[in-house]
């Protein structure tokens with residue numbers, strides 16, 4: 001995804017919210033709550049699911065749509081949080097990937113799921 005794509009998505013979210021006069025409700029705290037709430041709705045779809053259950057979710061059009069909707073809800077709040085607080089999502093993701101690249105050098109972490117503090 002390039003910066004133009006992110007700007008386009010952010011524009012869609014901003015337009016949606018401005019048409020509804022929602023700027024007044026979208027302070028950082030409530031938008032952060034929105035990110036967390038929607039991410040947890042996504043998580044809830046996988047509660048108590050086995051590996052086989054999870055494969056079934058993605059094999060079922062209806063169940064996969066539920067996952068996609070919660071993911072979209074989460075993305076909505078991420079985009080809205082960034083838009084309302086003048087945060088450049090492309091820049092912060094690139095910066096964080098660079099930082100995490102230092103913490104997780106490919107030669108040390110490839111094929112492992114350890115926390116960086118556990119690497120030698």
Ligand SMILES: [Mg+2]
Pocket residue numbers: 038041069070073
């Ligand atoms: Mg939702």
